[in-house]
Amino acid sequence: xxxxxxxxxxxxxxxxxxxxxxxxxxxxxxxxxxxxxxxxxxxxxxxxxxxxxxxxxxxxxxxxxxxxxxxxxxxxxxxxxxxxxxxxxxxxxxxxxxxxxx
Amino acid sequence: xxxxxxxxxxxxxxxxxxxxxxxxxxxxxxxxxxxxxxxxxxxxxxxxxxxxxxxxxxxxxxxxxxxxxxxxxxxxxxxxxxxxxxxxxxxxxxxxxxxxxxxxxxxxxxxxxxxxxxxxxxxxxxxxxxxxxxxxxxxxxxxxxxxxxxxx
Numbered sequence: 001x002x003x004x005x006x007x008x009x010x011x012x013x014x015x016x017x018x019x020x021x022x023x024x025x026x027x028x029x030x031x032x033x034x035x036x037x038x039x040x041x042x043x044x045x046x047x048x049x050x051x052x053x054x055x056x057x058x059x060x061x062x063x064x065x066x067x068x069x070x071x072x073x074x075x076x077x078x079x080x081x082x083x084x085x086x087x088x089x090x091x092x093x094x095x096x097x098x099x100x101x102x
Numbered sequence: 103x104x105x106x107x108x109x110x111x112x113x114x115x116x117x118x119x120x121x122x123x124x125x126x127x128x129x130x131x132x133x134x135x136x137x138x139x140x141x142x143x144x145x146x147x148x149x150x151x152x153x154x155x156x157x158x159x160x161x162x163x164x165x166x167x168x169x170x171x172x173x174x175x176x177x178x179x180x181x182x183x184x185x186x187x188x189x190x191x192x193x194x195x196x197x198x199x200x201x202x203x204x205x206x207x208x209x210x211x212x213x214x215x216x217x218x219x220x221x222x223x224x225x226x227x228x229x230x231x232x233x234x235x236x237x238x239x240x241x242x243x244x245x246x247x248x249x250x251x252x253x254x
Contacts, residue, residue, distance in 0.1 A: 007252050013125045016197065016254065019118060019188055022129045026116060030107070037110075086129050086150065092214065101109050101131070102214050 025053040025087035033089035037099065045096045048072075050080045050088040062092060104187045104200065104226070106134060106237030113230060113237050115218055118186040119143070121151050124201070127186050130216055134228075134237070137169075138219035142176070142208040147216050153179065158209050167208075177209040185222065200241070201250045225249065 032055040033040070040049055040057070047059040058079035060072040080088050090102045106115040113134040118127035128150045132141075145155060158177045167174045187200040202222055225246065226239040241249065 003250060006250060010124055010199075010201070010250070011254070013123055014199070015125070016188075016199075019127065019186070020190070020197075022118075023116070023188060026129055026131075030109075034109070099110060100214060101112065101114070101133075 028053040029089045041097045050090045052088045104239040108235050120184045132218035135217045140208045141219045142210045143216045144213045145211045148209050196253045198253045203248045
């Protein structure tokens with residue numbers, strides 16, 4: 001398929017407004033995450049923390065137990081909202097001041 | 103031009119990832135890793151792409167990648183994977199769409215974040231300033247085919 005045909009095909013299916021909205025939400029959650037960075041590192045050691053586009057903080061305790069982790073993850077999804085999970089900034093904080101982006 | 107960002111000194115790039123068509127592209131943050139041969143994704147991201155993990159994470163599809171931190175179990179996936187970058191110019195009132203295609207992505211179940219490896223990065227000239235905290239990726243002329251670029 002020629003590039004022009006490919007582009008026409010993509011333009012037919014591309015939901016540009018949705019993509020732009022997702023970018024905006026991701027940027028907002030990143031901004032909140034960076035603003036809250038120090039606080040998150042101090043308060044939420046041992047947790048997985050999600051910061052949403054609205055600045056809402058949700059957290060669950062880290063566990064190595066898979067079935068327990070699945071339950072915790074469901075709770076995180078409920079708190080953040082399933083649609084918002086991919087645009088939220090999610091991190092794992094193993095110990096105070098150490099933040100790993102997930 | 104694609105622009106990345108830093109989180110705690112780690113360089114990231116935001117892209118929409120899809121299989122075959124961009125209709126259901128998912129937003130994903132990738133760590134820029136010039137030390138990794140291949141682009142790798144987490145189990146969570148693979149599931150969001152509609153990958154059935156049982157089809158991929160199996161013994162006869164397992165490869166071992168040697169690295170500084172020890173051996174890692176890697177599960178290659180072969181398909182038409184696309185990375186869609188959106189760059190909006192408010193001055194020109196235009197949106198630039200840039201899509202890079204890869205035929206292979208590795209799934210690493212133990213990975214905590216998705217990684218953009220040299221298979222994609224070698225197509226770009228990277229401009230990273232840790233002082234200004236800016237990351238710019240510009241498609242280079244020697245990056246080969248496998249990409250589409252247009253504006254709307």
